[in-house]
Amino acid sequence: MPNTVLVLVETINDYLPILEHSGFHLILAPTPAERAQAIQTHAGQIRAVLTRGPLGLTGEEMAALPHLEIICVIGAGHEQVDLQAASNRGIAVTNGAGVNASSVADHAMALLLALVRDIPRADAAVRRGEWPKIMRPSLAGKHLGILGLGAVGMAIAQRGAKGFEMSVSYHNRQHRSDVPYDFCSTPTELARASDFLIVATPGGLGTRNLINKQALDALGPNGFLVNIARASVVNTGELISALEQRRIAGAALDVFDDEPLVPEALKVLSNVVLTPHVAGLSPQATQATVELVGKNLLAHFAGQPLLTPLALPAKA
Template identity: 50%
Template sequence: MPSSPELLILIPLADALVAQLRDNPTLPTVRYAPKGVNWTNDETHSVSIVLTNGSTGLTRAQMQAMPQLKLVSAFGAGVENVDLTAAKELGIAVTHAPGANNATVADHAMALMLAVSRGLHLLDAAVKSGGWESNRAALPTINGKRLGIVGLGNIGEQIARRAAAFDMEVAYHTRNVREHVPYLYCATPLELAARSDYLILACPGGPATRHLVNRYLLQALGPQAFLINIARGSVVDTAALIEALASKRIAGAALDVVDGEPAIPEAFRTLDNLLLTPHISGRSPEALQAQLKMFEENVMGLQSGHPLQHIVTS
């Protein structure tokens, strides 16, 4: 068992980012374990810092397996699977990286909306295989259409601003009305879906939003509308979505996140009105470096006794 403090990384990171962390002399010894560790023996006893994310999280039992743990840092804004109650009881600080990838996620949401409505995922392959003239049908455009956004936080607001440049009519749903925004508020997700040509999910994950998109909401969305999810896979009832896509009860869907990812349902492979990307909406060189900087600054703050930034609980 190593005697020096360790930084345990539980999420997949690019080799260059892991190398950057290893090369930082101010950080503890780095253990990169995106496939997990054995929590039942002594190999975690020297861990003082954990780098995770909202999807992977960290449980009470895992925290208790690391008696030297002082900081849990989420590499992103989400902390839905980090046991915040346990962290507070155990005196472990939890931080995250809000805002670091907002612009990148909003850009990706717009890209997904444009791509799925124009069928770009199908047209590229069709043209490359020689089908030029046979694939020039008229396709929907987002200009002037009605956009619904579930969750008008930092990312949702950036999506709304981008949509305004396309002359879209923007409405939103959140738990509470957002003051001083020029968008129509809908009291329920169902009401929002019923008036949307495109519905973008930009809300937090977790129990409160699990299967918020169910068969009733998809039915309200209707056969001319598209669903885009850059939130969490758990927000969508996958079985209901598959049925809605297969029966053409909605026009299409574009997902950057899938419940149970990285595994995807076999039925997804047969749906030509479904566009998938591998949970990369928040990944750009700029966003990753911003997240890394926030993390490194908090580690230095922890070591020097200075206040941590972007703290969730302590």
């Protein structure tokens, strides 16, 4: 009998045959109602769950799946997966860190360009028959700050330094001796040094509100913020206040606290560019992500080492 995988992710349907061709039986449950029904109806056969960071998997759901052995998370973030519960039950957890780095970095630079050059408003003006001549900053020679220098952060840094001739600084949990970029010891120090600040760090308690009023004030009235990571890294209330009061020049956001709901206060601002959490979505990235999930599942059920395991806390 094939191993059954509960799929909670809603954006990868075109690539699910990769898993089916590897011999897995899939149960699709992309909505909360379908998810609850699938867990109730098929609890006895589900041995793996495919999810993503914001969708997660709770300890209660794990307890309701007595044969669950492995959770595979799409992308790097795993903030809503109860890792303690997984550890307590002996459930392995993997993620897809770095697989979609190129796509996310492309989107980060697209957002930065759209924001700094005011592309959405210029496009809208031309469609209205207007022909405004708006003076906007260029990127060359500016200072790019990157919060989180993992695979995505590195890809952004390379695009900024090599593609746009920007100097690059970063803040990371640890200083990296293998990169040519300047290290800043705090997010506020990084913001103060930056013309453009891109958030590329994972979500979770350890990074919550790293960008707060102090950091936004350090970025200043000529500074721009881009977030393609997790909304929780930026204090949304403080960001809205800084944007409304023009204490920063603008922000481009691909992530929000309560997706798909977006604060009306953000929607009405002219110095904001918004996209619906699509930075990591490209055919290449999605295919590679699902292929990695397949390899982790095959390795697990064959008793072999996982390709991208997450370190779990000690059993409580």
